[in-house]
Amino acid sequence: MLVAGLIALAVIVFVSLTQGLAHVSVRSVIEALLSPQPDVTEHQLIRGMRLPRTVMGLLAGAALAIAGALMQSVTRNPLASETTLGVNAGAYLVVVVGTIFWPAILHQYSLLFAVAGGAGAAAAVYVMGGGRKSTPVRITLSGMIVTLVCGAITSALQMLNEQSTQGIFLWGSGSLVQNDWDGVQFTWLWVIGGIAAVLLSVRHLDLLAFSEDTARSLGQKIIVIRAFAMGVAILLACVTVSVVGPIGFIGLMAPHIVRLTGLTRHGWLIPISAVWGAVILVGADTIARAFIASYGELPAGAITAIIGAPWLIWLALRTAHRADSASAGASAVRLSGGSGFIPYKVWVVFLTALLVAVWIFNLMSGALDLTVWEVLQALTGGGDEMAKQIVLDFRLPRLLTAGLAGMALAISGTLLQSSVRNPLADPQVVGVTSGAGFGAMLLMLVVPGAAAGWIPVGAVIGGVAAAAVVYASAWRRGLSPTVLVLVGIAVSAAGSAFINLFVIRAKLTLAPALAWLAGSTYGRSWSEVWLLLPLLLVLAPIAWWMGRRVDLLSFSDESSTGLGLSVRRTRLATGLIAVLLASVAAACVGSIGFIGLLAPHASRMLAGTNHRRSMLLSALLGGVLLATADWLGRTVLEPKEIPSGLVAALMGAPYLFLLMMRSRTK
Template sequence: MSLANKRIAPATASVPDIHPAQPASVGMGWVPLWVLLGGLGALLILTFVSLTQGLADISVRTVIQAIVSPQDTIDHNMIRGIRLPRTVMGLLSGAALAVAGALMQTVTRNPLASETTLGVNAGAYLVVVAGSIFMPTVLHQYSLPFAVAGGALAAAAVYALGGGRRGTPIRIALSGMIITLVLSSFTSALILLNQESVKGVFLWGTGSLTQNNWDGVQFSWPWIVGGIGAVCLAVRHLDVLMLSEETARSLGQKVAGTRIIAMAVAILIACVSVSVVGPIGFIGLIAPHVVRMSGMTKHAWLIPVSALWGAAILVGADTIARVFVDAYGELPAGAITAMIGAPWLIWLALRISRKVQANASIGGSSMSVGSLQERIPYPVLVSALSILLVAIWILSLTSGTLHIPLSEVLAVLSGNGDEMFRQILLDFRLPRLLVAGLAGMALAASGSLLQSAVRNPLGDPQVVGVTGGAGVGVLLLMVAIPQISIGWLPVAAVLGGLLAAAIVYSVSWSRGLNPTMLTLVGIAVSAAGAAIINLLVIQSEMEVAPALAWMAGSTYGRAWPEVWQMVPTVLVLLPIGWWLGRKVDLLTFSDESSTGLGLKVRRVRLYVAIVAVLLATMSAANVGAVGFIGLLAPHAARMLVGSQHRRSFVISVLLGGVLLASADWIGRIVIMPRDLPSGIVTALIGAPYLAFLMFKSSRKGI
């Protein structure tokens, strides 16, 4: 019996085979042939259409003449010197990313694995940016080793922290999302602090196929063609990997060696693409699934046909981007693929959920990752954290470009003090500090509620798409009506966040608001939001530094209007979040157990999510896309006081206020007189704790 006709056994007992593609034996008929011919036809058509698109109006006939019989004319020189290299680079990059995705899915036995979800793009991007700042000459000569090193380290971190071979697809996808956020924060910090050294890197960082000559093609084609060719020679070994590990070994397969080589090739060709055109996402997720669903599960067909479809998808995305070049200017291909890939991921999640909905280990997990051996009494903790928060606030008020003595701070707060100090404290430092503290409390409360609602310890407003939706709402309003009052920005943020949440919940409703569905759809919506934000920043010609600062999360320049927006949010929604405690405690059980205890699971999950979304969107409106507070604070709270929601909720809120207030203070003093955005500081502080958290939870099998 051929490998394509065998029922694929899971590699381990703990990770079920949930691949949405059907095996070739299930009556696929002519579908594989149509997929092959369709890919070829689409590739040929899109290639020619791509060469006609741009600022200059060029016909297909002129394109053919320029290729077959070139002449020394402006149109022919433009086609052969600019458009043709761009299209060929799109073909190469699309093929590389598709094959990389197919290999990663085979090696990890994870249908959600790709260069995007495993953090390869983010890791390669970070190292290339760092190299362009600190070693520009070396980077110019050895850009590929830089990119490969970053991509490989990121993929290893995601795979290890996601549980390795025991990790579930959703957990590894979440791990990749969070590692990507951490790496992106480091990248944003480097760009903000070294704007002159990385001028133009923002457009490249969104994934752009722009080529001014054949240098990129000449550099990349030997690696990509050679890597794909080497993989095609090893298709029999890859087929055996689809069997269970015991069966593969019994057939004489060196499983570990094959996996290492296949993953190395996947990372290599993906990083070659990143080093030339920047991080372009979702190609490695879409193309292999299109091919697998046709019934082509044997790698002799899967690899070349995936390459074919990957090339067609990327060239098609770039063609779409250039259709609007007259009206909107140059659009990055990476943003277009994200817009295409987000709905695809949602559709893929719907297919996967049919197979995993009954499996509790995929859909949810324990909310506990351990606790202190001897817990500090709850009243003592509340008092200590409250005192710590006040101490940080006072310290922050004294610090800055101008040091203000503590006696003067206390005098001003009591209604007296020097007039200059009064102006600095009351007009600048105090409102900024209050916004940071209140936004940190709101984000921590939102994360605590969301982790319970989606029953996943890696839940976070940024992960499930709420923060991205709020950011889209704010930037859309700023671009559409630049002269609008700042008071309308919270309205736009709330509408954007609610729309993103509505998409997530409406898609997940038919699956009973299954935590797996909620999280996967949230990742997709978050990716689409990031793509829209990048498009808005580029097309509105915003200054990169302010845009990056906002997307990273910044408390710079916050004043009393933002304080008055945050105060009612905190005073109204935090008590509601605490009051929901008993119901939230029941959500941590399986849906069946919660329903048996009389809880209306979907309704309660919806109520909890609404409160969490409102908290997160109001925070995003006032401080931008600050990440990790909603992830770190609830976990630290549960480690301190246990999983009882009302107690952990209060501790989480206090910790959130402490974290963001501390980040604001550190960001103001670490590189004075410049400011480092608070969101970047929280990411830098949270990264070590995140690694510890995920390592510990993977050891417990969560």
């Protein structure tokens, strides 16, 4: 493995030096490396720009691979990496904060900013995941939540400070672009020092494979070893983020490539993982540069995500093969029931009244405030012409789009959570939202002159295709809840990577690109309303009618089958309805998450686990939540607007954190 890795690395490094916008011959590369001439432009290009970029890829790939290997050893979780533990997202968030508020300090102490963010995110994931009692699924879901929250805050900061953050969008997708040797000079000492520290401690690290009692009987302080290994892993990951941005999946793929050969001793695992991590990252950057003449500069991080997603799918299938799918899915997070103190009908009346009140208040607020009487007159066709135009032509279609999309996402989340027996499943987790965004943006790029009415068609096709990949991958495992969630996360990551590539390819400015990715109700018209309303009128009653079957999915697969339920068929049917609802909602309002997480869980707390009751309350809550997010996004920083998807994420983050903390004790 070591020899093969070094040979592959030598070949890829050489090939990478030939790739770029300017054509450079193989002979020129050899001459530039062996006998450089200061007056030859090609030699200066290779040694001044391409060689630093390649060396940076070697260092970053090695650092990320070692970080992933250490995280997997410490957590005993084959899915642990700098990506799944949220380290990349946390480090990136704090670096963006430093870019906006303390640019001078960030320039001098960028590593400290990145380490603070990465360590904080990893600690949050570890605590939310259950600490030492965590399972691979819990850790992965906790990392997904932290990543989504950090990403939402980062996007909001970038949109509100577009001028100061305009240049970091490409870097934020993970880019190895280097204009000189400064990045390498800053990075190499940290990476080499981290590798040396780990290699000197390999005997202690090997003890992580044993139980704590066994390690203690051998005279080892297992807590100290874990803290040391995790500290080095976070440091190595954050060093790379501070220079080249968040690059994912290297720490997931490289150690597993090595472990597949049977090498588990850290004395071999660490150096060989470093070599193969460098191979993967330099190879991804070489692929990206091969298309630079046709598509422009592409981020290496997006390429690694596209490569790493199939790897995560394979790992998910492999993990599910080793564990019982029913117990693994149920252990992620338990579904909670209602308290029963307040009757169900009271909650229906209360939430309906709240929905009406929030919607009317939304119609009243804006650049020109209206009274309740003016709004009611406009809705009934009377009153002042200006007020009527504001309400009927601008505010009402936007409000209805937000409310109906919120209902669609809430019902979709209810179906998915019941289907996979996990209240942290929603359209974003199973890849539907990113798939819909991918389909819509692909259509806009392939057919630039396509009418706006065709964009939802592309979104629906993309969402259905993403869900098809997820369900097809999990089919042979009996549509295992564990596999559905993990494969969905992989598909979501790949979809997001493609969307980033499309944004860069289309040369969209930062604000419109982030608004689309974050989800926005800005400028929505009656066309979106007439797309959402018929879909809800048709699919919502079907979802309600399936209530008894969906209720049986809360039991184990064996119990449900024993009661006469076709588990696969029911999961497939509920999934199809959920996918259609989420895809059309994404087509109308973009990539909005958290509504499908928050509303269903809150409704179960109010009404219990009865599907029909919780679905109705969930729909009402979804309409309230997204309409409220839309109103806050319009008014908090007026005249600037914050996309409603970001507001929803910020509203939902504290609740989801409490949910994970609460469920870890059950």
